[in-house]
Amino acid sequence: MYRQTxxxxxxFTPLNALxxxxxxxxxxxxTAFVVSYYFVNLKIISGRSMQPTLxxxxxxxxxxxxFNRYAIHAKLDFARGDIVALRSPENPNRVLVKxxxxxxxxxxxxxxxxxxxxxxxPQGQAWIEGDEPFHSDDSNRFGPVPLALIESRxxxxxxxxxxxxxxxxxxxxxxxxxxxxPQEHSAYQLAMAxxxxxxxxxxxxxxxxxxxx
Numbered sequence: 001m002y003r004q005t006x007x008x009x010x011x012f013t014p015l016n017a018l019x020x021x022x023x024x025x026x027x028x029x030x031t032a033f034v035v036s037y038y039f040v041n042l043k044i045i046s047g048r049s050m051q052p053t054l055x056x057x058x059x060x061x062x063x064x065x066x067f068n069r070y071a072i073h074a075k076l077d078f079a080r081g082d083i084v085a086l087r088s089p090e091n092p093n094r095v096l097v098k099x100x101x102x103x104x105x106x107x108x109x110x111x112x113x114x115x116x117x118x119x120x121x122p123q124g125q126a127w128i129e130g131d132e133p134f135h136s137d138d139s140n141r142f143g144p145v146p147l148a149l150i151e152s153r154x155x156x157x158x159x160x161x162x163x164x165x166x167x168x169x170x171x172x173x174x175x176x177x178x179x180x181x182p183q184e185h186s187a188y189q190l191a192m193a194x195x196x197x198x199x200x201x202x203x204x205x206x207x208x209x210x211x212x213x
Contacts, residue, residue, distance in 0.1 A: 040068055042158065043085060045097050049130030049138070050083065052190065054097070054157070064159035065097070067152035076147075080106075080205065081198070083154040086128065088137075089145050097154070098138050101201055102127035104147075105208025111140045119144070126150070131197065 045054050045063045054063045067085055071077040078084060080100055088094040102108040102121045109118050111133055121127050125144040130136025139145065157163045 040066055040070070040155075041152065043067055043095070043097070047135070049132055049136035050097055050099070051132045051135070053083070053131045053194065059160060059163060061160040063157050063163060065154045066156040066158050068155045069152040071153050072150055078150065078153055079103075080207070081201075084128070084150050085152045085154070086145065087149045087151065089142055089149060095151070096128075096137070098128040098130055098136070100126050101129045101139070102144075102205050103208070107206035107208075109204040114140045114143070124148075129201075 043065050045065055048055065051057065054065070072084070078100060080103060082100045083097065084100060085095055085097050088096050103126055104121050104123045106121045106127070107118060108121060108127045110116065111129075119127070121144050125146055127139045127144050129138045129140065133140070157165060
């Protein structure tokens with residue numbers, strides 16, 4: 001009888017340990033949900049629409065981004081040039097990752113296939129585009145989108161490790177000083193290409209005056 005009880009105890013010991021470990025995860029689950037829903041969360045970024053900023057061809061992995069939800073929902077903190085996650089105006093079950101090009105009142109020179117060459121962004125809406133316009137479903141196809149569809153703002157790439165880092169709103173002008181390795185030269189070329197894209201986007205947007213009269 002003693003041997004049978006001891007055998008049963010050994011049998012249930014791993015199960016008890018598993019239940020104890022599971023309760024630890026369950027205990028923290030509400031906290032994880034609140035942080036993910038109201039503050040920050042991670043998203044796997046797929047597709048080519050934001051290349052080469054995100055998912056560049058030289059990377060073997062899809063980028064994973066850290067997105068700030070609190071900045072959007074609580075502070076309405078977004079600006080031209082920000083990369084944001086938003087619900088598709090065509091399919092609410094689909095989440096898009098695009099860049100804000102124009103805000104309410106801005107005059108934007110559109111790209112094909114948009115039917116008119118220029119548009120003034122209506123109040124309460126934004127003009128969003130992918131960095132790779134030939135592989136992007138964005139405002140040039142479906143027009144400006146309601147600001148309420150924007151869910152979060154990208155603040156950092158966290159995976160793969162080689163691409164870990166913050167995405168600053170205003171990139172410093174790249175310097176050619178101290179370029180001594182192939183990696184530094186490649187980084188310089190990428191920075192210059194991004195600067196050219198920023199300048200090209202800025203030539204297409206006439207910002208609305210935010211000064212009160």
